[in-house]
Amino acid sequence: MVDVLAEAGVRRIYGVSGDSLNGITDSIRVRRDIQWVHVRHEETAAFAAGAEAHLTGTLAVCAGSCGPGNLHLINGLYDCHRSRVPVLAIAAQIPSAEIGSGYFQETHPEHLFAQCSHYCELISQPEQMPRVLEIAMQTAISKRGVSVIALPGDIALKEAVESGPRLRFSEPKPTVRPSDDEIGLLAEVLNHSKRITILAGAGCAGAHAELIALAGKLNAPIVHAMRGKEFVEYDNPFDVGMTGLLGFSSGYSAMMNCDLLLMIGTDFPYQQFFPKDATVVQIDVRGEQLGRRTKVDFGFVGETKATLRTLLPHLNQNQFESHLKESLEHYQKTRKGLDDIATANSGKRPIHPQYVARVLDQLAAEDAIFSCDVGTPTIWAARYLRMNGKRRLLGSFTHGSMANALPQAIGAQVSHPGRQVISMSGDGGFAMLMGDLLTLRQHQLPVKLIVFRNDSLAFVELEMKASGIVDFGTDLHNPDFRKIAEGAGLLGLRAETPDQIEPLIGEALKYDGPALVEVPVSRQELSMPPTITLEQAKGFSLFMLKAVFSGRGDEIIDLARVNLVR
Ligand SMILES: Cc1cc2nc3c(=O)[nH]c(=O)nc-3n(C[C@H](O)[C@H](O)[C@H](O)COP(=O)(O)OP(=O)(O)OC[C@H]3O[C@@H](n4cnc5c(N)ncnc54)[C@H](O)[C@@H]3O)c2cc1C
Ligand SMILES: Cc1ncc(C[n+]2csc(CCOP(=O)(O)OP(=O)(O)O)c2C)c(N)n1
Numbered sequence: 001m002v003d004v005l006a007e008a009g010v011r012r013i014y015g016v017s018g019d020s021l022n023g024i025t026d027s028i029r030v031r032r033d034i035q036w037v038h039v040r041h042e043e044t045a046a047f048a049a050g051a052e053a054h055l056t057g058t059l060a061v062c063a064g065s066c067g068p069g070n071l072h073l074i075n076g077l078y079d080c081h082r083s084r085v086p087v088l089a090i091a092a093q094i095p096s097a098e099i100g101s102g103y104f105q106e107t108h109p110e111h112l113f114a115q116c117s118h119y120c121e122l123i124s125q126p127e128q129m130p131r132v133l134e135i136a137m138q139t140a141i142s143k144r145g146v147s148v149i150a151l152p153g154d155i156a157l158k159e160a161v162e163s164g165p166r167l168r169f170s171e172p173k174p175t176v177r178p179s180d181d182e183i184g185l186l187a188e189v190l191n192h193s194k195r196i197t198i199l200a201g202a203g204c205a206g207a208h209a210e211l212i213a214l215a216g217k218l219n220a221p222i223v224h225a226m227r228g229k230e231f232v233e234y235d236n237p238f239d240v241g242m243t244g245l246l247g248f249s250s251g252y253s254a255m256m257n258c259d260l261l262l263m264i265g266t267d268f269p270y271q272q273f274f275p276k277d278a279t280v281v282q283i284d285v286r287g288e289q290l291g292r293r294t295k296v297d298f299g300f301v302g303e304t305k306a307t308l309r310t311l312l313p314h315l316n317q318n319q320f321e322s323h324l325k326e327s328l329e330h331y332q333k334t335r336k337g338l339d340d341i342a343t344a345n346s347g348k349r350p351i352h353p354q355y356v357a358r359v360l361d362q363l364a365a366e367d368a369i370f371s372c373d374v375g376t377p378t379i380w381a382a383r384y385l386r387m388n389g390k391r392r393l394l395g396s397f398t399h400g401s402m403a404n405a406l407p408q409a410i411g412a413q414v415s416h417p418g419r420q421v422i423s424m425s426g427d428g429g430f431a432m433l434m435g436d437l438l439t440l441r442q443h444q445l446p447v448k449l450i451v452f453r454n455d456s457l458a459f460v461e462l463e464m465k466a467s468g469i470v471d472f473g474t475d476l477h478n479p480d481f482r483k484i485a486e487g488a489g490l491l492g493l494r495a496e497t498p499d500q501i502e503p504l505i506g507e508a509l510k511y512d513g514p515a516l517v518e519v520p521v522s523r524q525e526l527s528m529p530p531t532i533t534l535e536q537a538k539g540f541s542l543f544m545l546k547a548v549f550s551g552r553g554d555e556i557i558d559l560a561r562v563n564l565v566r
């Protein structure tokens, strides 16, 4: 089994060992070409493998021992599967003769992982190997997502019957594009439209030049969806920002004010941000994605690069410049508005998280790899990190799980030893998988952790406020994170005032080893959506009423101070 993995280019397995995994870990122990990356929680292993797979585009592997060991993988595997990154999970199983007896640690991985995998099978005899493993790997790679093999510890210790891998071909990379007739139809629809907006997502990876050429031909502003940020936003004269609750108002209005919306490689999930009257055209490599999020008038199956390359010669130059011009002007205003709040606040507290993100963006390396926790760090990353084609951005954008940033940073750093890796952690998210701080020292991983300490589950608090609920259950009584970092053998730093942000982040980034910077940031930073719906506005006033009734009027004043009086 380990031979097959190594032959396929797998260089490491993330996991926590256990009796049922002994066969595998013992095989790894004696060889140099594959590493066992020992983490402190299996969820970390799955997120780390997902990060590696996202960054490299190739198969990454994690493992958990029987029962609770592999059960801990599950949330991370959901994230990998939903983000469509190729990950193989080895779920060790109890001794084969005990299956079905309610034995110690017995679970049924084939059932547990069915929903977060394309392929999930039990190996019950050596003759199934390497075929079942190879099917699992092929499925993870070709369908993009998770495959799981459940392997009882006793079977793993048996002698192999086959002597080596069966499959030796390289990964197939066919060209997929719409038929000539469909390209003709697509060109005709685009050639007859005036105000066109492009919504581009992660499916535009590797097609930057084609996308820019398309926008030029169509005079179309480009709005991006969050997972498309790292591939779409940079060197892009047509960029008008993101849309969605965390988006820019310019992204929102470019989508709402077009006659034709051209969706390319995106699964942007929020229906209310799609225009109601525009013609919608969608291009996606997966047919089942067409029309999933909004009504689509013309759907095409194709990879972005191949499709746009074939399409471009058929397009006429769009002559209507006003939509692009207005959208770009709107973007400049929005960008300035966001930049104006990312200030040091004349050295006074509270520290604005936007400022921290801005400084991080300015000081980070040209090819830094960032990860951001679900919660407000996702907002700051979306709005203040500048991508450039070399930088990368990891998050739990589709599954939306907290505590993703540190584990993803681990996978990024292990698989990219020379690169600067920065985790933008929430104080809630960081604490959730904080045990893996120890992994940074154990494996000498020079990850830089920036902990946005707002002493709350601030994103949830914001959601509660916006829906008119008085926030509850969101307080965090935090420890001294700097001391925890020091205790774990990291460089621990804490910024007290805005003017310490730059020097301390600079010091952490230069430090030759893992470092944590704890930054107390204001709790009540409103990350207002690009447009406030009537319901949300109502929600806010209701919140204010309820808060005043419950004697928390001081908090409203605080909220106003942070957001209005800067
Ligand atoms: C707290 C939080 C808040 C969020 N708020 C926002 C927000 O305000 N705005 C926002 O945009 N996102 C937001 N997100 C992220 C959001 O949930 C989605 O994950 C994101 O919008 C999807 O981005 P995407 O469409 O680029 O990527 P995906 O969802 O990964 O979609 C990519 C699509 O491209 C297709 N594809 C892949 N490869 C190719 C190819 N070669 N050619 C053609 N097609 C291809 C795929 O089949 C898929 O349909 C938020 C997430 C969190 C955690
Ligand atoms: C595993 C998990 N639990 C709960 C949630 C709901 N949730 C979303 S964001 C968030 C708050 C995150 O808090 P923190 O990491 O401190 O970031 P902040 O928003 O405060 O900056 C919570 C509880 C979730 N997304 N995932």
Ligand SMILES: [Mg+2]
Binding pocket: 375, 426, 427, 428, 452, 453, 454, 455, 456, 457, 458
């Ligand atoms: Mg917090």
